[in-house]
Amino acid sequence: MRAMSSAPPSFPITPLLPQIRASLAAQPRLVLEAPPGAGKTTQVPLALLDAAWLAGQKIVMLEPRRIAARAAAQFMAQQLGEAVGQTVGYRIRFESKVSAATRIEVVTEGILTRLIQHDPELAGIGAIVFDEFHERHLAGDLGAALALDVQATLRPELRLLLMSATLDGERIAAWLGAPRISSPGRSFPVRVDYPPARTQESIEHQLARVVRQALEENDGDVLAFLPGRREIARTQAVLEETLSLRERVAEGRERVRAERGVEASSDPHPRSLSQREREENLEVVALHGELSLAEQQAALAPAESGTRRIVLATNVAESSITLPGIRAVIDSGLAREPRFDPNSGFTRLETVTISQASADQRAGRAGRVAAGTAYRLWPQGKRLEPARTAEITQAELSGLALELAAWGITASSSAALPWLDPPPPGALAQARELLVSLAALDTDGRITALGRRMLELGATPRLGAAALRAPPELHALAADLLALMEARSPLRGVQARSDDFRARVTALHAWRDRRGAAARGEVDSGALAAIEQASKGWRRRLDVRTAASGVPDSHAVGDLLLHAFPDRIAHRDDGNPLRYTLANGRGVRLHENTALLGEPWLVVLDLRLEARDSLVYAAAPLDPRVLERDYPLRFSRERTLRWNDERAAAEAFDERRFGAIVLERRSVPVKPADALPALLAAVRAKGLDALPWSDHARRLRARMQALRAWMPELGLPDVSEAALLASLEDWLAPRLDGRHRLDALGAEELTQALASRLDYEQRRTLDAQAPESLLVPSGQSRRLEYAEGEPPVLAVKLQELFGLADTPRIGGGRIPVTLHLLSPAGRPIQVTQDLKGFWERTYPQVKKELKGRYPRHPWPDDPWTATPTHRAKPRERR
Known part of the structure; x- marks a missing residue:
């Protein structure tokens, strides 16, 4: 094998590397199960570099997250004593560090799909490794299905390796027709605690309180999982407010150690415990996908000596990246995932409860280097779903449908990919309809030239349509819109409530023109910096050299974005200036303090779905003449x-x-x-x-x-x-x-x-x-009342049934009539379907009670032989 820069570190996966090499030498597919920290991400690709079957070709490793892709490439390059971009490189969106010498290329999901679409034979690639496959991202499922199709039709010698910490290995292996290898991993005991929330306590304050508990009860650093950047920022503010924490933590740790019987003489350091703890520094670090490269590298680097870290992370820290020194994990039990609503056509990020597999993986982070503790911020009795739901079953599928069309798979074709979980037919059909409306597919479902350019651009089909239909002089603005549409709003304070999307464009341009000097409190400079980086990437792809600046024309933003959302073009109702009708027929409304009041035409970019009229979160005005020009057939x-x-x-x-x-x-x-x-x-x-x-x-x-x-x-x-x-x-x-x-x-x-x-x-x-009525023994016809699911009811005076022994039946004799037996005054006496039983058991008592009340009506001793009548006895003459 290739020489390492020094003696290679030992990982739990190391003893299994010969078995993995042997399995892939014998057959082209393999499923590898290994827990976090086993070393599979960085050790397996290196172990395969000199395999005979690879014959000097590349290994492409799919890593779902950009942070993990960079970190994995850097760690492998360090082991080889090289810089990233030599033997080991990476390619992620808008960033690439590869060279002609690169043999291991770590890529994110969209990059892999482009590689396969550009060259279905995958020339020069000998193996594809799918890391963290359990995350079941849509692009990962598509990449695996395409790779299997390539292997089955063009490249039978291509090796495919699926790796994960928490997946249904048996099901995956059966789907692939592949053997399974499992690594036991290396972990220390993790105690799981469920600290209860306090009444009306926010998640930020609960987490900050549990951070203090974790620092008191554990050595080392603390990793806290939160659903998104917003919660991370709020928690960071709460912690920094309360982190005069150093004094409290030191006192708490002394108290805990005293309770555990740790004496001062047992401390290996000559200083007293109190002095050592009071000199300890605390640092709060954020870790999420929107950080700059420098910020991500700083978050992943070890803390300085004498400093304990509190790392506030999204689920990017669940797997694939190593955070040194973690001894306690605090888990909110939440994550933010995209959810598509087919009724509205909108996809929103929703805060959802994590699966049990994710909870176990997060907890395992506390036991990487020593025994640790996991604090779960949900009730101990709460049941979680066993595993994460595949994104393909709940996502918007227009990007997938466009990739399938480029692969030659349409709604009318018989070809199909070997899916682990196939896309839902209804959502896929809706996606294809959208692509036809965007001119990415023709009416037969075949990809158009515009559709192929959308794939090359790499944006979602909607945003790709907007960018590619923009005139050249607006390409710089289109790049800004692509970056802004994919990011959270950079507006803060009062501006954050603005529903005018143009305010975000203005804020970006003001920040850019002033080179970062933005109005204090009204924008998030960090968010704008991330948006600017993305805009630079889009400008490169759109071949734009100069960034947009200043305030765009009033309709420029809407006139561009209407090509992304032709179904969300909205026109103001005549009778209500806050209500609009969308081109798809749904109703929407502006909030009372809208910045868009009076605009006759809007393109709606974000909304909160409601049963009647949905609330607009973001929109931009447009010029209706653009509709006449670009959509005459509508x-x-x-x-x-x-x-x-x-x-x-x-x-x-x-x-x-x-x-x-x-x-x-x-x-x-x-x-x-x-x-x-x-x-x-x-x-x-x-x-x-x-x-x-x-x-x-x-x-x-x-x-x-x-x-x-x-x-x-x-x-x-x-x-x-x-x-x-x-x-x-x-x-x-x-x-x-x-x-x-x-x-x-x-x-x-x-x-x-x-x-x-x-x-x-x-x-x-x-x-x-x-029948509508029945003839009773008195000679009268009495109406039957019918009710669904009930026997028919016959209300009749008791005297009219003298001589009738059995309950009448209808419906071919199958249905006994329910008799409502009435007094001479028409009041109910008895409800029965057993007339014979009534005469035998109940009539004598009824006669005794009612004879004196109705003396002019017959009350014979023997109702079986009495003459039925509906009349009273005639009055006696005096």
Whole structure:
């Protein structure tokens, strides 16, 4: 193997390296499971460099995060005694350190996809290593599927190695058809504690309090996991407020050691414990993906002697990077992940609960160098999902759909990739529709020239469309917009509440023009510096030499971004200056203190989804003439029908539209052929209660539905609300034809329309087996009442049933009638389906109680032989 700069350090993975080399020599795929700290990220690629099957070719290692990619390349280069960019290099977005001598190239996910798309044969590449595959990023799943396709069709000798600390190794190995190797790792015991939160305590204050506890109870540094940069900044402020902490920590540590029986004589240092602890320095360090390279390197470097660190990190610190000296981990249990809402078409970063696998991996960070403690800021009884959900199942898929089209896979093609978890068909179809609207795909789903340029640019399809359709003189502004759209808002204070996206552009340009001197408290200079770095990268890709400056024209920002969001173009409603209609038909609203009041046209860039009108978080005004110029086919003129609730009538209009936005509307006469669809649509919207139901019609429908349930073999039609609404054209449309209003339909006509659902034989069967009324022994006909799911009810005076022994039955004798037996005054006496039992057991008591109250009515001793009657006895003459 290649000589190291010194004796190679020993890692838990070291004993397994010969087995890994042998496995890949024998077969081209392998799954490697190794916990954090095992050394798999940096030791395995180096161990494979001299493998015979590699034959001097490159190893490409996919690392999901930029911080980890840089750190891994730097560590491997140090082991070889070289600078990054020689044998070991890396390529991440807007940054590359590789050379002709590079044999191990660490790349992030988008870079790998571009490598495969540019050269499907992967000339000069002998192995692809997928590190931290358990994170299940969308681009990682795509890269693995493409690599498997390449291996199966073009490069059977290509080696594929999937590595992870926490994955379902058995499932992954079965999917790959590959052997599995597991490393035990090296870790020390980690005590897990669940310190309870206090009432109404914010996560920042709870974490700061637990930091103090962790510093008192443990040696070494503290690593705290928070969901995002915002929480990190707030926690850092709380800690720095309370970090006169040094004195409290020293006192607390003395108290803890005293409780554990540590005497001063056991301290190896001649100074007293109190003096040593009081001289200790504390440093609070942030670690997240938006830091500059220098800030990231400083966060990953060991602390100075005598300094203890509190590292506040996002989930970038879960794996792949080494933080020396960590002895305590504080876990908020939260992470920030993208979630796509297919109904609105918006993707938002949401704060979500982490999986159990992530919690275990975070806790393991406390046991890398010695026994440690993990403090979890959630109740001990809370159950977490076992593993992280694959991003492909919940992300916006337009980028994936464009990559598939470039690979030759369309909705109509039979080709498919070997997915571990395939993309949801509905989300993929929606993504393809968006790409067609952006002109990235043609109507047959094939990639266009613009679509290929979008892939080359490397932005999301929406932002790529905006940048590539911008005129050359606005490319510098387009680069700024790409950087700003992908970043969090740099505005602070009162400005942070502005919904005018142009304020962010103005802040960036002011910061740039003044070379960093921005209005204090109104912007985040660190965020602007990160945005400027990204903008430089986009300017290079767009071949722009000079950055934009000054205040852009009032419509310039919106006129560019409308090409990214043609479905989110919004027009102000005439009756409400805060309400807008989007081109996709949804409604949105501006908040009361909006900076955009009075703008007739907007492109909406961010919003909070709500059931009715969603709240706009960020938007920019646009010039409607750009729509006329660039989207002429989206304008249409059509005749539309609308239901007027107040008039209960159909109305017709001639409308000019942009998408779902009505630009002009003129009332026109309603044609008979036009009215019918509007009437039926009104019934569907309002429900069957909008129709003039008579009691007779309601009873007929109840009888039909009851007999359908009791005797399914008759094949009676379904007359439930859902079924009738679904079949309005069959039974109701003939009765409404030629009418403009629902109230023009009479109740009797509605009854006839319902009855038309039955043929002659079915009607006869209905009258026989689910009759509207029953003839009782008194000779009177009494109505049956039907209710869904219940037996029919017959309310009848007791005297009318004398001589009737058994309960009447209907529905082919299957359904006993529920008898509501009434007193002579019509009040309920008994509810029963057992008339014979009533006569035998209950009637004597009823007779005893009611005979005196109703003396003019018959109360025979033997109801079996008595004459039924509905009349009282005639009065005796005096």
